[in-house]
Amino acid sequence: MNKRKHKGHRKSEKKPNRLKKQNIKPNSSRNQADGKPKGKQKTVTAEVTCSGLTNEGKGIVEWEGKRLEVAHLMPGEKAEVIVSKRGRYVNAELKRVIKPSKDRITPPCEYYYACGGCQLQHMNEQAQTRFKQETVDALMEPFIKPEAILTMDDSYDYRNKSHTTFGLNKERQVIGGLYAQNTHQIIPMERCLIHDPKADEIVQTIKGMLKSSKMQPYNEDTGQGFLRHVLVKVGKGSGEIMVVLVVASPVFKGKNNFVKALRKAHPEITTLLMNINNRDTSMILGDQEKVLFGKGTITDTLCGLKFEISAKSFYQINPVQTEKLYGKAIEMAELTGKETVVDAYCGIGTISLIASRKAGKVIGVELNKDAVRDAIRNSKRNGVKNARFYQGDAGEFMVQMAARGEKADVVIMDPPRSGSDEAFLSSVVKLQPKRVVYVSCNPETQARDMKYLVKNGYKVEGVQPVDMFPQTHHVEAVAKLVLKEAGNR
Numbered sequence: 001m002n003k004r005k006h007k008g009h010r011k012s013e014k015k016p017n018r019l020k021k022q023n024i025k026p027n028s029s030r031n032q033a034d035g036k037p038k039g040k041q042k043t044v045t046a047e048v049t050c051s052g053l054t055n056e057g058k059g060i061v062e063w064e065g066k067r068l069e070v071a072h073l074m075p076g077e078k079a080e081v082i083v084s085k086r087g088r089y090v091n092a093e094l095k096r097v098i099k100p101s102k103d104r105i106t107p108p109c110e111y112y113y114a115c116g117g118c119q120l121q122h123m124n125e126q127a128q129t130r131f132k133q134e135t136v137d138a139l140m141e142p143f144i145k146p147e148a149i150l151t152m153d154d155s156y157d158y159r160n161k162s163h164t165t166f167g168l169n170k171e172r173q174v175i176g177g178l179y180a181q182n183t184h185q186i187i188p189m190e191r192c193l194i195h196d197p198k199a200d201e202i203v204q205t206i207k208g209m210l211k212s213s214k215m216q217p218y219n220e221d222t223g224q225g226f227l228r229h230v231l232v233k234v235g236k237g238s239g240e241i242m243v244v245l246v247v248a249s250p251v252f253k254g255k256n257n258f259v260k261a262l263r264k265a266h267p268e269i270t271t272l273l274m275n276i277n278n279r280d281t282s283m284i285l286g287d288q289e290k291v292l293f294g295k296g297t298i299t300d301t302l303c304g305l306k307f308e309i310s311a312k313s314f315y316q317i318n319p320v321q322t323e324k325l326y327g328k329a330i331e332m333a334e335l336t337g338k339e340t341v342v343d344a345y346c347g348i349g350t351i352s353l354i355a356s357r358k359a360g361k362v363i364g365v366e367l368n369k370d371a372v373r374d375a376i377r378n379s380k381r382n383g384v385k386n387a388r389f390y391q392g393d394a395g396e397f398m399v400q401m402a403a404r405g406e407k408a409d410v411v412i413m414d415p416p417r418s419g420s421d422e423a424f425l426s427s428v429v430k431l432q433p434k435r436v437v438y439v440s441c442n443p444e445t446q447a448r449d450m451k452y453l454v455k456n457g458y459k460v461e462g463v464q465p466v467d468m469f470p471q472t473h474h475v476e477a478v479a480k481l482v483l484k485e486a487g488n489r
């Protein structure tokens, strides 16, 4: 996915929406012209005690009868917070922790409090694990008690994909970094501790080259400038590296010299692309792409298979944990070699091809054209003969399968953060697969969709949380649902 927030991830896909975050009714006290809350802002310092955490890892406190959310505050902690009130809009920020939790640590990242990418670095590993376990436990409480979360030994440097945004600071110097949470303000940074270190090194080289190559960073407000973002994908298993320069115009002055210099500085880059994004959008990647050198894709190894990955295709960002996640999903599918498996929202065919080794046949469906092309190539590359891939909306595809009276023994589904839809879920109910394995990076929408399936004849037999995104509030979960006996539906 080319969006800033996903599986992962890190930035909101939409423009900031602080009202929504604070659970206050939209536009209740806002000036319609500039979007800012109406009225004079009052600021007070208040002493509060944190009673728990939101699903985004923020501390919950009570102030003047209102429930407020305070980033970086932990349960049981007493703290001073700055409360800003304008009309009915109330915001609280941590000023000082008076009584710290025994689980509080000093965040190792120097940008942590300014950047929005990580939300849990102030918690030790046990507290992070407990938070994620409790989040999934609470969401799955109507169905089953989840298994203990699968954690990761080395919880930094794990991301195989990074994107850095470029701009100019007030002194008109080039800066590159991540956006501050809920804003489009770039926090200049040289190293993000959850990125692959090599990716950050390459980005720093590119930043240093901008001046000599007379390349201007893009300015979102004026629409002037050239370089918007740099996307780096690292094949952790293969060592292959893809760099994508996301630019605002197809005219790349000094391209040959730039490419030559970058290759000289980083011979480990295996392919370089230019992606043209000239729209006023929060999406990182545009539609047009040009390969500047190499094959335009990287290949990585996962679960013993080789996968080719395009710039715009989704690929799980933490391969160590992905192997655990996929292993669990395949175990839950209980394949014997005979089954027809539908792998919905299949991306580049990772789960499909791993499942194909134990299934009769696999049908993969995916919306992104590039990902489907990758999946077909991956199937050939791995000598898989019993998998077919289709491009389209998974819901529509399932509706058609149900209308044609086709059969599926197992449905594996791994939708984006927003979850699945009624067209898809109602068709699953019509197709009546014996098992549904639901993989999700958002257990909130997963629980919502599971409720539909449970109402319509399925029973939850297991839920396995996996920590795919250490240091952030995100958590992955895989659930096994089985069709109840006809008499028990």
Ligand SMILES: C[S@@+](CC[C@H](N)C(=O)[O-])C[C@H]1O[C@@H](n2cnc3c(N)ncnc32)[C@H](O)[C@@H]1O
Pocket (backbone or CB within 6 Å): 001, 007, 314, 315, 316, 344, 345, 346, 347, 348, 349, 350, 351, 365, 366, 367, 368, 371, 392, 393, 394, 395, 414, 415, 416, 417, 441
């Ligand atoms: C979370 S990813 C999972 C991909 C794959 N299962 C994996 O593990 O790599 C979700 C995928 O769903 C795709 N997608 C999003 N909306 C879709 C839709 N309506 N129908 C089919 N695929 C969709 C995205 O392009 C993305 O590849």
